[in-house]
Amino acid sequence: MILVRQSPDSIITSQRRHVYDKKQSNPTSISLTSMLENAYGKIPYNMTNDYMFRAVLQSNNKVLRGLICSLLHLKETEVYSVEITNPVILGEAVHDKEIRLDISLKLNNKSVINLEMQIANKLNWTNRSLLYLSRSFDNLHHGQDYLDIHSAIHIGFLDYTLFPEHPEFYATYKMSNMKNHHIYSDNFVLSVVDLTCIDLATEEDRLYHINDWARLFKATTWEEVKKMAQQNEYLQEASRSIFQFNTDEQMRKLCRDRVEYYQDLRNYERYIKQQDSVIAKLTVEKDAAIAKLTAEKDATIAELTAERDAAIAALQSQIQSLTDQLQNSPANREPAEK
Numbered sequence: 001m002i003l004v005r006q007s008p009d010s011i012i013t014s015q016r017r018h019v020y021d022k023k024q025s026n027p028t029s030i031s032l033t034s035m036l037e038n039a040y041g042k043i044p045y046n047m048t049n050d051y052m053f054r055a056v057l058q059s060n061n062k063v064l065r066g067l068i069c070s071l072l073h074l075k076e077t078e079v080y081s082v083e084i085t086n087p088v089i090l091g092e093a094v095h096d097k098e099i100r101l102d103i104s105l106k107l108n109n110k111s112v113i114n115l116e117m118q119i120a121n122k123l124n125w126t127n128r129s130l131l132y133l134s135r136s137f138d139n140l141h142h143g144q145d146y147l148d149i150h151s152a153i154h155i156g157f158l159d160y161t162l163f164p165e166h167p168e169f170y171a172t173y174k175m176s177n178m179k180n181h182h183i184y185s186d187n188f189v190l191s192v193v194d195l196t197c198i199d200l201a202t203e204e205d206r207l208y209h210i211n212d213w214a215r216l217f218k219a220t221t222w223e224e225v226k227k228m229a230q231q232n233e234y235l236q237e238a239s240r241s242i243f244q245f246n247t248d249e250q251m252r253k254l255c256r257d258r259v260e261y262y263q264d265l266r267n268y269e270r271y272i273k274q275q276d277s278v279i280a281k282l283t284v285e286k287d288a289a290i291a292k293l294t295a296e297k298d299a300t301i302a303e304l305t306a307e308r309d310a311a312i313a314a315l316q317s318q319i320q321s322l323t324d325q326l327q328n329s330p331a332n333r334e335p336a337e338k
């Protein structure tokens with residue numbers, strides 16, 4: 001539910017069809033701006049929700065262009081074409097809970113870029129991002145020359161720190177020589193925006209408003225959204241889109257489905273950890289019981305072995321004693337010479 005101030009005495013919920021109708025064109029910027037300016041309180045779903053992330057960037061090319069310009073440090077005039085190559089039908093139910101909502105796009109018909117929002121740390125991001133990047137880089141068609149291959153860039157927005165020992169807001173990785181750090185190629189690039197480390201943004205990050213985009217994605221109230229909207233026209237446009245989709249009941253349901261999916265995932269992971277803990281405890285108890293039984297067995301064997309050895313030694317002593325007695329008996333003595 002979105003609360004909108006219309007007058008000092010009235011508060012309405014903006015679920016009405018004049019705000020967003022999938023069958024009609026988008027509402028005018030003026031009406032959206034006016035309603036956004038009067039919105040207050042908590043945002044139902046921000047752009048850390050991967051469905052909202054997909055909806056805003058797919059539906060508004062201006063927002064997508066502005067984000068790409070910031071991330072790649074490009075001027076607006078340098079971006080003449082941004083084409084999403086894996087569009088989805090917004091508003092339709094997502095039957096596959098594990099559907100990929102990352103965005104693949106072509107920039108100026110050259111670079112292949114993959115954008116992804118990830119809030120759950122599945123501990124597989126490094127390999128996963130490399131796999132996605134490799135797939136994007138494999139864009140050469142039959143008969144084309146290797147020089148025709150397009151550069152590939154994978155940019156992940158993570159709501160956790162990928163490398164806790166090396167926290168960084170906006171990190172970019174390229175293949176380079178381990179000795180002299182010479183870049184092998186600029187055509188294979190991985191970038192990570194850590195939404196939990198916005199305060200670590202560099203002067204360059206702030207110059208290109210990457211920190212402002214991150215704050216908009218993380219905003220939890222409309223007051224925060226409106227503050228970010230004042231930074232530039234792209235952030236303002238993104239703010240209107242976030243508001244627009246939050247006013248649509250079906251879009252909110254789809255976003256809620258994603259939240260529930262991740263909650264189920266976390267609950268399952270928590271259950272697995274609990275089971276692992278129980279198994280680990282039982283394993284320790286089992287190992288301790290086995291160790292105890294083994295020790296008792298070894299002690300018993302040692303005790304019996306000692307008793308056996310003592311009995312054998314006693315018998316050997318008795319035998320030796322009897323042998324000595326027999327050898328020294330008168331019957332076994334040689335007769336004396338006459």
